[in-house]
Amino acid sequence: MSLKQLAIDTLAKNDRGGFTIPTAGLYPYQWNWDSAFCALGIATYDMDRAWAEITSLIEGQWPNGMIPSIIFRSDDPDYFPGPSRWGKTHGTIPSTGVSQPPVLATVVRQITEGPSGAVRRAEVFDAIFAWHKWFHDARTANGIVATVHPWETGRDNCPEWNIGLDQMEIAADLPPYQRMDNKHINPEYRPTQEQYDKYLTIVHFGVSIDWDQRRLTDEGPFLMADPNIHFVLLRADKDLLAMAKEMGKPAQVCDQIVAWIAKGEAATDYLWNEDLGAFTARDIRTGTFSTGFSNCSALCFYADSGTSHQRARTADNLRRIASKVDYMLPSWDPDSPDFEAQRYWCGPVWPQMNYMTAQGLAEQGEAELAREVRDDLCRAIEKSGFWECFNPLTGEGCVGSNFSWTAAVWLSWQHETKLEGVA
Ligand code: GLC
Secondary structure (H helix, E strand, O other): OOHHHHHHHHHHHOEOOOOEOOEOOOEOOEEHHHHHHHHHHHOOOOHHHHHHHHHHHHOOOOOOOOOOOEEOOOOOOOOOOOHHHHOOOOOOOOEOOOOOOOOHHHHHHHHOOOHHHHHHHHHHHHHHHHHHHHHHHHOEEOOEEEEOOHHHHOOOOOHHHHHHHHOOOOOOOOOOOOOOHHHHOOHHHOOOHHHHHHHHHHHHHHHHOOOOHHHHHHHOOOOEEOHHHHHHHHHHHHHHHHHHHHOOOOHHHHHHHHHHHHHHHHHHHHOEEOOOOEEOOEEOOOOOEOOOOEOOHHHHOOOOOOOHHHHHHHHHHHHHHHOOOOOOOEOEOOOOOOOOOOOHHHOOEOHHHHHHHHHHHHHOOOHHHHHHHHHHHHHHHHHHOOOOEEOOOOOOEEOOOOOHHHHHHHHHHHHHHHHHHHO
């Protein structure tokens, strides 16, 4: 069977009727940015089904505009922390109480290109605008869009979060719990117990304040700026503005998005760590920078942001890292003592990150690096299959197999290459 057919089959097997789960067993619900990437892949062969992925995700939106990281349409005893642990949340469908990187606007713009997409864009524009407004209102601290939970960043146990987590105490009254992830997966691939206790401490705090999002940002136990959320949102704001203009939206809507973009451009500099020559996470309360180059550091290209000096140093770091691994782009710097080739966000290559990084590099004229980031992931997929992530030294698959966004990214690239070939 061709890899293309296998990719389509993988997505079909993870289809739960209008939405796609990341993989059976480990992740049995609808995840936010996973669904956006799934739509990108599914759109290459079934636009109606791709669109259902997007509208079903929006069904989980809260009245305050937030689209949560997970939408719980059922209660699967095999998953923790499920709906009961997150308590009473605010959407019509049970969900988590935090969000995820907002790639949706960018995906919608990409898959609805052309006049026939106008109706679809009109259908979702207001919902996406409200979500971005929520990030800019409820998650902004000191002028920076912040994050309150490593899970919100989509990069769960990246060593970036250590400086924020080190400052936290585990809640003395944390209700006991049983992890389920380690039943599905070798614990050596997963976050540690102490990290898990801290993740649950933040959830416990959120429940105690009835998921008041402003209070969660202002008073919560964890408050960091994340280059992933920052650059993804900045790019998404730019795509939202382009769509707003094409749709002839009123001046106040366009002006609002222009103001968000200006705020975002200013914040890019806040994340610049001159010592490392890299964009890194930063603890907002102390100003401390994280200590390594991650696989979102180069998303400055994707957001078309940063100075030429910052971009040149970022590209130098990418070339240095490429000389240390067989497969770009590791999630953490292989020269860092915290690098672990198989442990989740401490080293493995993540398909959706390679996708965005390659797209940004290609758009900004870094064709060679873009090709390397894309081709290395394709080699890993050809060698090992559609895994959640890959060991950057060997290309072996890690954590979940038969993974939706890996199949989707693959399909999207195959489609783009075909289009390039035709042109
Ligand atoms: C993990 C990843 C996150 C992803 C989720 C479902 O938690 O860190 O980014 O959305 O799995 O695939």
